[in-house]
Amino acid sequence: MPFNFWNNSAARSAATPLQAAVSAEREQRSAGVVESVSTESNDARLLGILGFGGGSVAGVPVNQQTVMSIAAVYAAVNAISQDIAGLPCQLFEQTTTGRERVSGHAATPILNLKASGLQNSFQFRQTSMAVTLLRGNSYGLIERAGKLKPVQVHFKHPDETTVFKSGGRLWYRFSGDPKTYADYDVLHFRGLSLDGVMGVSVIHYFRETFGKGLAASKAHTSFYQNGAKPSGTLEMEKGTLTDAAAARLSASFAAQYAGIENAGKPILLEEGLKYKAISLTPEDAEFISIHKLTRSDIFSILRFPPHKGGDLERSTNNNIEQQSLDYVGDTLMPWLLNFEQEYRLKLLLPSEVENRYFKHNLAALLRADATARANYYQKLVQAGIYSINEVREMEERNAIDGGDRHLVQVNQMPLDKMDETLAARNAKPANTPPPAPENE
Numbered sequence: 325m326p327f328n329f330w331n332n333s334a335a336r337s338a339a340t341p342l343q344a345a346v347s348a349e350r351e352q353r354s355a356g357v358v359e360s361v362s363t364e365s366n367d368a369r370l371l372g373i374l375g376f377g378g379g380s381v382a383g384v385p386v387n388q389q390t391v392m393s394i395a396a397v398y399a400a401v402n403a404i405s406q407d408i409a410g411l412p413c414q415l416f417e418q419t420t421t422g423r424e425r426v427s428g429h430a431a432t433p434i435l436n437l438k439a440s441g442l443q444n445s446f447q448f449r450q451t452s453m454a455v456t457l458l459r460g461n462s463y464g465l466i467e468r469a470g471k472l473k474p475v476q477v478h479f480k481h482p483d484e485t486t487v488f489k490s491g492g493r494l495w496y497r498f499s500g501d502p503k504t505y506a507d508y509d510v511l512h513f514r515g516l517s518l519d520g521v522m523g524v525s526v527i528h529y530f531r532e533t534f535g536k537g538l539a540a541s542k543a544h545t546s547f548y549q550n551g552a553k554p555s556g557t558l559e560m561e562k563g564t565l566t567d568a569a570a571a572r573l574s575a576s577f578a579a580q581y582a583g584i585e586n587a588g589k590p591i592l593l594e595e596g597l598k599y600k601a602i603s604l605t606p607e608d609a610e611f612i613s614i615h616k617l618t619r620s621d622i623f624s625i626l627r628f629p630p631h632k633g634g635d636l637e638r639s640t641n642n643n644i645e646q647q648s649l650d651y652v653g654d655t656l657m658p659w660l661l662n663f664e665q666e667y668r669l670k671l672l673l674p675s676e677v678e679n680r681y682f683k684h685n686l687a688a689l690l691r692a693d694a695t696a697r698a699n700y701y702q703k704l705v706q707a708g709i710y711s712i713n714e715v716r717e718m719e720e721r722n723a724i725d726g727g728d729r730h731l732v733q734v735n736q737m738p739l740d741k742m743d744e745t746l747a748a749r750n751a752k753p754a755n756t757p758p759p760a761p762e763n764e
Contacts, residue, residue: 361494361521362461362487384538386531388458394537396619400628401454408659409450411684412436413667418679426680430473431671435682440467440476451479453659456513457626460523461485464511465498466670474671477511487512489521511670513663530625537618627655652689660684687718708732 384390391397413435415426426432439448448464455462463480484499494507514523527534623630629647667682687700701718704710713727 359489360486361489361519362482362485384535384542386527386535386538388455388527390538391458391527391534394534394618394622396537396622396633397458397534397626399633400623400626401457403632404457404626404628404655404659405450405453407656407689408453408663408684409446411660411686411688413664413682413684415680415682418681430475431667431682434474434477434671435667438476439464440478443479448477448479449663452511452513453663455481456515456523458525458527460515460517460525462513463496463498464513465496465505466509466511468509472673480510487522494521508670511666513666526625530621533618533621533625537622629655652686656686685718705731706733 392401415429415432416423417426434445435449436445439445443451452462452464459482461482463482463485464477465480466474467476467478469475480498486497488495488497488504494510494512496505496507496510496512497503498505515526517523619633620630622628623633629651631644631647632651664682664684668677668680671682672680687697701710701715705712705715708730711728711730713723716723716727
């Protein structure tokens with residue numbers, strides 16, 4: 325019987341780390357007990373085993389760490405994750421008369437104050453959102469008291485998480501932890517999914533775009549390291565140089581005149597040599613256009629408005645307000661709904677899920693704009709939606725007497741009453757004597 329390395333435990337124990345990793349991967353796939361669904365693709369998993377992360381484009385490694393060095397990626401991911409993490413997440417209960425805010429629930433401080441011993445709630449939610457944006461998935465392991473009451477949520481990175489599907493539900497394992505956790509014990513935040521289970525990684529699907537941005541940035545840096553001027557040529561009027569002399573001359577010339585610190589120095593050449601610069605501007609090299617195109621692509625992928633990333637080329641004082649509203653409605657709201665439903669399903673008891681739900685308070689986005697906040701409150705108070713005391717509560721001020729009443733404009737009335745009112749005004753009372761003539 326021929327020797328099979330992969331089925332021999334002694335051989336595996338003496339294998340290199342790479343061989344052991346490939347062996348473990350093959351054993352997991354051949355076991356067939358449960359279906360692993362946590363891999364982005366076979367190619368992505370193999371690249372991870374080989375240590376390349378998300379792979380490379382144009383010789384530039386593309387992974388979670390490198391893409392964050394792109395200014396557009398950092399700006400978008402940081403802004404979206406901060407905006408979502410900074411919103412108060414409140415628990416409400418649907419009653420027969422409307423809804424009431426619930427206080428004293430165990431999940432409230434986890435989402436608004438302290439998630440775990442390592443992270444406050446802002447840090448946990450920001451990290452979860454940032455990783456989900458880039459990798460498509462992030463996880464939070466729920467620690468419970470008595471298997472019911474949530475007391476902490478521990479962030480788990482997708483690189484240390486394996487997801488399995490068995491019996492019509494998901495199961496989770498984490499590096500360094502021998503236990504297998506059921507889906508109700510793990511917050512699983514995910515983005516766009518193509519299989520209904522795992523979110524897709526934008527790094528994996530758009531590595532060409534991110535790689536182009538990284539390569540352009542690297543080339544741009546090299547461009548300025550050489551004095552913001554491209555290479556030139558050294559020409560001889562007659563004769564030739566040996567290979568050794570040419571190498572020595574090139575190295576000496578680069579050491580003395582290349583780089584920003586040497587820009588503008590007079591060039592001293594040996595007898596018979598002439599320097600001829602190659603005329604090439606940044607526009608000719610398309611550095612600017614490449615950066616603009618890459619930045620636009622990245623903002624489009626992450627649904628991030630360009631003006632929030634510092635790109636004001638197409639923004640005016642008239643349309644920035646509308647773009648900001650679009651950002652809340654088109655970018656933040658889908659993610660907020662995603663997170664709210666995950667909190668509701670995993671942090672509430674089965675008996676609470678039907679009538680209780682989490683809701684982010686978007687009014688917190690108006691804190692920095694006093695004028696917009698005042699107009700917002702004024703319109704809602706005049707429409708009878710908010711009472712004065714509800715507004716004062718959001719502004720962290722004490723209630724006032726009579727402030728719980730809801731007010732409406734006195735000059736407003738239902739449309740179906742308008743015709744009746746006009747008819748009553750125009751109708752003449754029956755048997756009304758004619759007015760007496762005026763005395764002359």
